[in-house]
Amino acid sequence: MLTLGHYLTVSGLLFTIGFAGVLLRRNIIIIFMSLELMLNAANLSLIAFSRFRLNVAGIPNYSAQVFVFFIITVAAAEVAVGLAIIVALYRARQTTHVEDVSSLKF
Amino acid sequence: MLLLPFFAAALIVFLTKPLPSLSSFLAVAATLGSFICACIIFGTANPQAFEVTWIDLRPVLYVPLGFVLDDLTKTMLLIVTGIGSIIQIYSLGYMQEDAGKSRYFASLSFFMFSMLGVVLSNNFVMMFIFWELVGVSSYLLIGHWFDRDTAAEAAKKAFLTNRIGDFGFMLGILMAWTATGTVVFQEMAQELDRITGYPGYLTVTVLLIFCGAVGKSAQFPLHVWLPDAMEGPTPISALIHAATMVAAGVYMLVRVGFLIQVAPEALNLIAWIGTITAVLAALVATQQNDIKRILAYSTLSQLGYMVMAVGLASGEAAMFHLFTHAFFKALLFLGAGSIIVMLHHEQNIWKMGGLAGRLGITFLTFVIGTLALIGFPPFSGFFSKDAILVLAYEKNRTIFWLALFTAFLTAFYMVRLLVVVFFGKPRSNPARAGREAPWVMITPLMILALPAFASGFGFVAKLFLKMPHEHESGWVVPAMAFAATLIGMTLAIVLYRRRESDPLDIILLRKAFGFDAIYALLIRATQGLLATISAFIDRWILDMGFVRGLSGATWGFGSLLRLLQVGNLQGYAFLFGLGIVGLIYFTIFR
Numbered sequence: 001m002l003t004l005g006h007y008l009t010v011s012g013l014l015f016t017i018g019f020a021g022v023l024l025r026r027n028i029i030i031i032f033m034s035l036e037l038m039l040n041a042a043n044l045s046l047i048a049f050s051r052f053r054l055n056v057a058g059i060p061n062y063s064a065q066v067f068v069f070f071i072i073t074v075a076a077a078e079v080a081v082g083l084a085i086i087v088a089l090y091r092a093r094q095t096t097h098v099e100d101v102s103s104l105k106f
Numbered sequence: 107m108l109l110l111p112f113f114a115a116a117l118i119v120f121l122t123k124p125l126p127s128l129s130s131f132l133a134v135a136a137t138l139g140s141f142i143c144a145c146i147i148f149g150t151a152n153p154q155a156f157e158v159t160w161i162d163l164r165p166v167l168y169v170p171l172g173f174v175l176d177d178l179t180k181t182m183l184l185i186v187t188g189i190g191s192i193i194q195i196y197s198l199g200y201m202q203e204d205a206g207k208s209r210y211f212a213s214l215s216f217f218m219f220s221m222l223g224v225v226l227s228n229n230f231v232m233m234f235i236f237w238e239l240v241g242v243s244s245y246l247l248i249g250h251w252f253d254r255d256t257a258a259e260a261a262k263k264a265f266l267t268n269r270i271g272d273f274g275f276m277l278g279i280l281m282a283w284t285a286t287g288t289v290v291f292q293e294m295a296q297e298l299d300r301i302t303g304y305p306g307y308l309t310v311t312v313l314l315i316f317c318g319a320v321g322k323s324a325q326f327p328l329h330v331w332l333p334d335a336m337e338g339p340t341p342i343s344a345l346i347h348a349a350t351m352v353a354a355g356v357y358m359l360v361r362v363g364f365l366i367q368v369a370p371e372a373l374n375l376i377a378w379i380g381t382i383t384a385v386l387a388a389l390v391a392t393q394q395n396d397i398k399r400i401l402a403y404s405t406l407s408q409l410g411y412m413v414m415a416v417g418l419a420s421g422e423a424a425m426f427h428l429f430t431h432a433f434f435k436a437l438l439f440l441g442a443g444s445i446i447v448m449l450h451h452e453q454n455i456w457k458m459g460g461l462a463g464r465l466g467i468t469f470l471t472f473v474i475g476t477l478a479l480i481g482f483p484p485f486s487g488f489f490s491k492d493a494i495l496v497l498a499y500e501k502n503r504t505i506f507w508l509a510l511f512t513a514f515l516t517a518f519y520m521v522r523l524l525v526v527v528f529f530g531k532p533r534s535n536p537a538r539a540g541r542e543a544p545w546v547m548i549t550p551l552m553i554l555a556l557p558a559f560a561s562g563f564g565f566v567a568k569l570f571l572k573m574p575h576e577h578e579s580g581w582v583v584p585a586m587a588f589a590a591t592l593i594g595m596t597l598a599i600v601l602y603r604r605r606e607s608d609p610l611d612i613i614l615l616r617k618a619f620g621f622d623a624i625y626a627l628l629i630r631a632t633q634g635l636l637a638t639i640s641a642f643i644d645r646w647i648l649d650m651g652f653v654r655g656l657s658g659a660t661w662g663f664g665s666l667l668r669l670l671q672v673g674n675l676q677g678y679a680f681l682f683g684l685g686i687v688g689l690i691y692f693t694i695f696r
Contacts, residue, residue: 019683022676022679023676023679023680023683024676028675031675031676098674098675098676099674099676101674101675102673102674103673104671104673105671105672105673105674
């Protein structure tokens with residue numbers, strides 16, 4: 001039987017992998033993908049909660065699933081803006097290596 | 107009367123500065139006016155003393171601006187204004203070609219004002235204010251020729267030494283006020299029973315008040331300013347160092363006699379300090395070669411006598427000696443001034459000589475003054491000095507012998523002065539060319555000669571003063587005093603007749619026991635120490651510690667924080683994650 005715990009574990013693992021990707025990958029687009037992964041991990045955990053936590057009358061609480069839609073929408077908008085920034089960055093620095101963009105370093 | 111000289115001074119300073127003749131006329135007129143008022147007051151049997159309230163914080167503090175007009179004050183007023191007028195007239199001649207004549211007469215008038223204030227005040231605070239003003243005037247007057255280094259130094263020294271005494275004086279006033287609740291002399295005398303029960307406190311108070319007299323009347327150990335003060339013009343030396351200012355200390359002691367009488371240990375100390383001063387000064391005077399310095403040390407010595415008398419619980423004897431001393435000392439100084447000016451400002455006695463014939467009237471009056479000073483009967487000094495000697499004979503034999511020794515020394519150095527200056531052959535060109543001084547200067551000498559001779563006689567002095575009680579020891583003391591005087595005179599004549607230079611050469615005495623050097627060393631050492639400590643604090647604690655420390659701390663802290671600016675994206679993301687972890691930890695698990 002699959003319980004809430006399994007789903008949450010998967011969600012946590014996905015989140016960690018995404019975070020690790022943000023921290024460790026060099027290409028800015030890969031970093032962005034990892035960021036998306038983190039968002040989706042959050043989505044997964046929300047839906048898991050919605051499926052397994054039932055009300056008194058046995059009806060599931062659907063507000064979490066509505067919230068997931070919000071998150072997907074926000075993620076889409078964020079991707080649009082973020083990619084625009086990446087393009088501008090590429091035009092300025094001619095590189096997608098994130099380590100090269102360190103002119104604010106003391 | 108008090109304010110006349112003040113107005114003169116103010117007028118001179120503000121209006122008539124560029125007109126020296128007018129200034130001098132104003133000053134002399136003002137002082138003569140005061141003298142006339144003093145005579146009138148003296149004649150009045152019971153003059154009304156009025157009082158203006160200045161600070162009224164009863165019952166804590168009540169300071170009036172009031173005048174006291176009892177017999178003591180009346181006599182002092184006569185002395186101060188009388189001798190003051192004479193000296194101002196003399197100054198008309200002495201300062202004739204001086205450039206700062208207006209300034210001189212303004213300062214002189216201001217001095218008269220302050221001195222009259224001291225004499226007239228009826229409470230400690232007012233007296234202290236005028237006391238300080240007298241100190242300021244003396245600074246202005248001694249430093250009259252301020253472009254001379256020595257004069258400026260001397261004026262500074264006088265004022266500072268005075269201030270040290272005044273510091274003690276103020277403490278004494280505060281203590282007396284705390285104990286009796288009032289500063290007015292008359293009320294304090296009535297409240298005296300309150301503190302007679304605390305002898306220690308009383309002794310300290312009296313001694314502190316005495317400090318004021320030590321400073322003003324140049325007693326040991328604050329005597330160092332008086333000889334240096336001879337840098338001022340000779341009429342100034344006559345006025346403030348012979349007749350009036352130094353007498354202010356003695357006057358103050360007599361005025362607060364009611365306080366001093368009830369503290370026997372203080373009395374003893376006062377008497378001893380007076381004696382030490384008298385002996386010390388007389389010893390030093392025997393080796394001085396500047397005519398004014400000899401007279402200065404002689405003043406110191408006579409002041410020692412007066413303070414000694416106060417310490418032997420007889421303010422009357424002290425005042426008597428002050429009275430006679432004022433006349434003959436002023437006479438001597440003015441005579442010295444006439445010699446100096448007629449010899450074109452030569453002051454070394456070994457460059458004078460043979461002046462008896464050339465400056466005849468000066469010589470005669472000088473002889474009268476000298477005989478009065480050394481206590482040759484029947485001149486005035488004999489009677490007053492005798493009164494003090496009798497007092498010492500009856501109360502404290504050690505002091506008596508010391509005082510007798512001083513009388514011998516006094517005769518010795520004064521006759522030395524006479525012989526070297528007036529007899530023998532002239533030793534330098536100015537001496538050969540000396541002629542008698544102009545009438546403006548001679549007349550005051552003649553006027554003063556009379557009281558110098560006569561003021562000692564009982565019937566004369568009784569008019570002015572309360573006489574010390576008649577002694578019972580008969581003629582023993584006067585005989586001893588006369589003998590001492592004669593021995594001193596003969597010794598001096600024998601040693602100094604027809605000499606070209608001093609046969610005695612005692613360096614210790616000539617350098618006045620090295621007091622100046624000791625004080626200079628003391629001051630330099632303290633200042634040096636203070637300077638070193640301050641420099642250390644300034645360089646290491648304030649500069650290193652606070653200023654650099656503060657900036658260093660900020661800098662270091664900033665460097666630490668700078669490490670957080672890693673500059674690359676992933677670094678920031680890592681720090682972000684750390685923050686989240688911390689947040690979760692603190693909200694859920696704590």
